[in-house]
Amino acid sequence: MPKVLLETKGIKQYFPTGKRRNEKKNLKRLSEKAVKIYKNDYPTENPQLKEKDLLNLILEQFKEGKKFSDELNATLTEYEARSNVHGERLYVRANDGIDLAIFEGETVGLVGESGCGKSTLGRTILKLYEPTEGEIFFNGEDITKYSSNKMMPLRREMQIIFQDPYSALNPRMTVGEIIGEALLEHGVFKSRNDDFENYVKEIMKTCGLEDYMIYRYPHEFSGGQRQRIGIARALALKPKFIVCDEAVSALDVSIQSQIINLLKDLQKEFGLAYLFISHDLSVVKHISDRIGVMYLGDMVEFSDKDSLYENPLHPYTKALLSAIPETDLQKSRSKKKIILEGDIPSNVIVPTGCKFHTRCPIAKNICKRDIPEFREVEKGHFVACHFSGAEI
Structure with missing residues (x-):
């Protein structure tokens, strides 16, 4: 293993919405509806109880698993859901x-x-x-x-390949700058010297991109090529784990198969x-x-x-x-x-x-x-x- x-x-x-919920009116409407349905469906049971006590009795029976009509079940379910979030x-x-x-x-x-x-x-x-x-x-x-x-x-x-290959790349940076940015940030290379450029070209070649593309900008590439740039950027630091967030959803079917096969090949080569x-x-x-x-x-x-x-x-x-x-x-x-x-x-x-x-x-x-x-x-x-x- x-x-x-x-x-x-x-x-x-959980993401806060910045709002609070007040369910008093809805809860009153639902309680009245539940009691009315109960009285119509079961007129001979508990006719002497007040509305509040009758509602509590119905809810208690509902929680214990008593079978009511579909309409009453739906009303009680909604009442419980709303009462849980009141205020x-x-x-x-x-x-x-x-x-x-x-x-x-x-x-x-x-x-x-x-x-x-x-x-x-x-x-x-x-x-x-x-x-x-x-x-x-x-x-x-x-x-x-x-x-x-x-x-x-x-x-x-730990790296990520983003879903949209069009918005995930900085349009003002060349392919070489996009792939190499993290290498400089993490100190793998100290400057953009020959070793740095050769390494970026090696990563590009691994991901099916040609050397001459290193000085081009994202708008000059197709969707499949852009996704390869995103994969190359994620792979540049030699990670162990990559989140592929809908990495092929924006691509044509033929290009999808190329990217999938590329990911599988990289997994075999680097143990990702x-x-x-x-x-x-x-x-x-x-x-x-x-x-x-x-x-x-x-x-x-x-x-x-x-x-x-x-x-x-x-x-x-x-x-x-x-x-x-x-x-x-x-x-x-x-x-x-x-x-x-x-x-x-x-x-x-x-x-x-x-x-x-x-x-x-x-x-x-x-x-x-x-x-x-x-x-x-x-x-x-x-x-x-x-x-x-x-x-x-």
């Missing part, structure tokens, strides 16, 4: 307690819908964002509380570890050893790639995999497509219980009440679902 290079424990990343300062929950370990020389893929917190997790691991809670270990060393100055030596070992963030499940399967699926700031499933694609256990993972296009016409016709209804809930006021229950086709009352435990159901296969593996 290779050595654990990077590990996170319970990482939380509290509001936060965007980008990452909500994520445990992750990445080994030397492996690639961990990370997939999920836009806004689920993938990029935030990558930047928090690199401490470009300070984590709200949790711990980050790199090479067995706890770096969670490291200051910017103390992180500087580690920047040589990647956190590969992407929307494209086909690309993630091609490059990753293990894959994590995120939804609304939570990790809902994590497994090696073969187990995840052959035996997905979380309904959200099943829905994502069902959306992958099939080139085989016969398979395409027989493949069951799972259509998720509705939009992703707010990551400020999140649903109670399982965050996915508002869109889940197999959700039950327990899903609305209780947060599912992220547990190991098979060796190396983790899932957060009360009904993992159930047919949809």
Whole structure:
């Protein structure tokens, strides 16, 4: 088993909105609605109780798992969600307690819908964002509380390839200056001498860029070439770990394959570890050893790639995999497509219980009440679902 290079424990990343929420009017409206529905559905039960006492009784029964009508269940769920945030300062929950370990020389893929917190997790691991809670270990060393100055030596070992190759490069700097800037900053070279230039050209050649391009500016390159410049910049310091934040999403399919193959070749040559963030499940399967699926700031499933694609256990993972296009016409016709209804809930006021229950086709009352435990159901296969593996 290779050595654990990077590990996170319970990482939380909340961003304050600067606002407070006052739910008095909404809570009163919901309580009145809940009591009215209860009296209509169950007119003979507890007719003598006052409205406040009746509401408390209904809520107590709801928490104990008593089955009410769908309308009453929805009202009580909303009442509980809103009562939990009454008067509290509001936060965007980008990452909500994520445990992750990445080994030397492996690639961990990370997939999920836009806004689920993938990029935030990558930047928090690199401490470009300070984590709200949790711990980050790199090479067995706890770096969670490291200051910017103390992180500087580690920047040589931890790098990032940004999503947009157009905005990630300084338009006023040449390719040589962009790739070599960190080399001078970290003292690898003292000045822009011949050795410095030869080293930059060597890195460029490794990433598929020609020597003569060293004096050109970013606007003179295509999207694929710009991404190669970004990779060369990340590779220049010879890091051990690289966050690939949607490194191929802005590129044409033919260029994507070139960049993916380049990343795999560099991994074999230098023993790099990647956190590969992407929307494209086909690309993630091609490059990753293990894959994590995120939804609304939570990790809902994590497994090696073969187990995840052959035996997905979380309904959200099943829905994502069902959306992958099939080139085989016969398979395409027989493949069951799972259509998720509705939009992703707010990551400020999140649903109670399982965050996915508002869109889940197999959700039950327990899903609305209780947060599912992220547990190991098979060796190396983790899932957060009360009904993992159930047919949809």
